[in-house]
Amino acid sequence: MAGRVAGVDHAAPPRSGPLTGVRVVELAGLGPAPHACMVLADLGADVLRVDRPGGGPGVAPYDVLTRSRRSVAVDLKRPGAAEVVLRLTDRADVLVEGLRPGVAERLGVGPGTATARNARLVYARMTGWGQDGPLAARAGHDLDYLAVSGALSTIGEPGGPPVPPLNLVADFGGGSMLLVAGVLAALVERATSGRGQVVDAAMVDGVSTLMAMTWGMRAGGAWQDARGSNLLDGGAPFYATYECADGGWLAVGAIEPQFWAVVVEQLGLQDAPEQSDVAQWPQLQRRVAEAVARRTRDEWAAVFAPLDACVAPVLTLGEAAEHPHLQARGTLVERDGVVQPAPAPRLSRTPGAISGPPAAAGEHTRTALQDWGFTPGELAALEQDGTVVQA
Numbered sequence: 369m370a371g372r373v374a375g376v377d378h379a380a381p382p383r384s385g386p387l388t389g390v391r392v393v394e395l396a397g398l399g400p401a402p403h404a405c406m407v408l409a410d411l412g413a414d415v416l417r418v419d420r421p422g423g424g425p426g427v428a429p430y431d432v433l434t435r436s437r438r439s440v441a442v443d444l445k446r447p448g449a450a451e452v453v454l455r456l457t458d459r460a461d462v463l464v465e466g467l468r469p470g471v472a473e474r475l476g477v478g479p480g481t482a483t484a485r486n487a488r489l490v491y492a493r494m495t496g497w498g499q500d501g502p503l504a505a506r507a508g509h510d511l512d513y514l515a516v517s518g519a520l521s522t523i524g525e526p527g528g529p530p531v532p533p534l535n536l537v538a539d540f541g542g543g544s545m546l547l548v549a550g551v552l553a554a555l556v557e558r559a560t561s562g563r564g565q566v567v568d569a570a571m572v573d574g575v576s577t578l579m580a581m582t583w584g585m586r587a588g589g590a591w592q593d594a595r596g597s598n599l600l601d602g603g604a605p606f607y608a609t610y611e612c613a614d615g616g617w618l619a620v621g622a623i624e625p626q627f628w629a630v631v632v633e634q635l636g637l638q639d640a641p642e643q644s645d646v647a648q649w650p651q652l653q654r655r656v657a658e659a660v661a662r663r664t665r666d667e668w669a670a671v672f673a674p675l676d677a678c679v680a681p682v683l684t685l686g687e688a689a690e691h692p693h694l695q696a697r698g699t700l701v702e703r704d705g706v707v708q709p710a711p712a713p714r715l716s717r718t719p720g721a722i723s724g725p726p727a728a729a730g731e732h733t734r735t736a737l738q739d740w741g742f743t744p745g746e747l748a749a750l751e752q753d754g755t756v757v758q759a
Contacts, residue, residue: 385410388718391460400494406432421730433720435726439729445754453477459740605653
């Protein structure tokens with residue numbers, strides 16, 4: 369490869385996983401796009417993160433979303449920066465960017481320019497509102513996309529405010545996961561056509577996809593717009609959380625009658641109203657709450673541990689790391705002193721792996737750019753004029 373220096377190893381960290389051999393250029397951003405690139409990297413893709421000089425708000429080694437990949441620092445406002453990025457995309461299979469619509473084009477690295485040079489490039493774009501529509505240019509965060517999609521209205525206590533579900537639903541569920549699906553679908557299609565394409569992943573679209581079952585239930589009359597009155601939003605007494613004697617919480621998800629029967633028996637509620645009698649749900653929920661409040665969370669956890677009842681204690685993050693099931697599966701791992709999720713999903717023949725810790729912005733500028741085809745002389749000139757920065 370052009371630009372390699374004899375006796376110096378500029379190779380990317382060892383990779384394993386089904387995406388080994390796939391090269392991804394990531395224009396650094398926040399939230400869903402980095403999460404998507406973490407998933408791709410954990411599954412074996414060689415992801416090169418193009419950071420701003422000085423980096424963003426994340427701090428290595430705690431910025432888990434940036435693990436498993438190298439970082440180069442490029443000042444995209446410099447005249448020669450676009451050519452640096454385009455030379456990377458010339459050798460890439462995928463580019464991922466999470467900029468507002470039109471920003472990549474203004475920087476000179478939009479999909480038209482990049483795919484004209486590399487027709488096989490999958491150009492993946494992550495936004496909240498999408499690349500078009502009345503709100504496309506508007507700023508937003510997870511909560512805003514949830515609000516407009518209708519999803520937020522379904523989460524929370526009846527009569528109370530809608531509750532933000534962290535940023536799990538729009539950023540990571542509707543955003544990152546749908547971006548990954550789009551990238552993988554485009555790569556599969558490319559194997560037949562030989563051509564890449566643009567993936568427009570919008571969080572409002574992704575959240576709406578996640579709500580498919582709810583939309584269907586609503587159309588069929590099985591879901592009401594009133595928050596906290598439905599099967600899965602805490603309205604059903606057999607699918608809700610209850611406070612225990614010590615202030616801990618118990619999650620009861622006993623939807624099926626055979627599981628609910630076990631809960632009824634253990635709580636001593638054999639004379640309770642029928643599970644299917646929606647009109648009696650408020651009364652039944654009060655009775656369940658009274659029964660659960662008689663014991664501590666861990667006492668109830670011990671009661672239900674040997675039973676198939678769909679009941680579980682609500683654990684803190686610290687407690688989750690110690691849970692025997694998560695430990696047995698290795699769901700959480702510790703790397704460089706940071707507890708974090710292991711790669712998922714798991715593959716039997718080509719498992720993924722965490723290939724490295726989060727990198728400081730520009731930590732690998734020289735070695736990575738040489739690995740991607742830049743000569744030492746070109747690098748020296750780019751560093752001298754401030755286009756690229758070695759941390």
